[in-house]
Amino acid sequence: MTSTAVVPPRLRSGRPPRRGRRREPVAAGIRIALYVIYGLPLLWILLTSIKQQGDVLGGDGLLFTPTLAAYQDALANPQLPTALLQSAQIAIGTTLLVLLLATPFAYALARVNGWTAGIVLGVLIFLQMVPQTSNIIPLFTVFSRLHLLDSTVSLVLADTAMLLPWATLLLRPFFAAVPDAIEEAAAIDGAGRIRTFLAVILPIVRNGIATVGSLIFLVAWGEFLYAINLFVSPVNYPMSALIAQQTSGYGVDWPALMSFAVISSVPLLVVYVFSFRLLREGLTVGSVK
Known part of the structure; x- marks a missing residue:
């Protein structure tokens, strides 16, 4: 008499059987509400950027003839390449310097x-x-005496001083969530404190560091107050100050303002897309091998 063994689906395929996703009406409703709240302003910015000034001030809302004139004028602006380069240098420099200082400080x-x-x-x-x-005023005085006004270095240092406490407070919970047993195991294997921090702790909290780094980059990219005061020459303005230049005592050029805003948001979108997978992973991914 022979018997046929029933092999579970998990063993046949090597993967656990799929389970139907539970529908959560409350969570879905909140998600839709958040999409609407955050999506409508973005849609309004995009629609305004493809309008003419007359359509913005006296048009019929959604009834207008789309035009790319504002984008053509924005891309032809000679200050745009310099502004994008300045914003990139300030954001990247601030992010690297803040993480370099805040990471060991938060761990300690x-x-x-x-x-x-x-x-x-x-x-x-x-x-x-x-x-x-x-x-x-204090920063302006200090940087003036150090001959750092109208330079990218001044913005990087000022933004770092502003964001360093915030980054430290954000990073501390990630390090606090790492179990002490992991460090004790590394010490038993003969690793010192610095080696444990660099080879064991940092890979575990890399997602937290990436999250904080993304937030620092976002804030540094859009920082306006320091940029408008520490840059003396308008030709050296970053994107935040260049966008503000579209307003004057005679009014606001809304299509130009929104087209610059859309162009300025493209690098942020690229950074988010490339870092999304890492930000989505769990905190202790890779801690146990």
């Missing part, structure tokens, strides 16, 4: 307990509460 802060950690956290929170406008 996550490993310190007691009143010392409380004092440091209180200082970081207090620095986040200081208004950005209160720093303009």
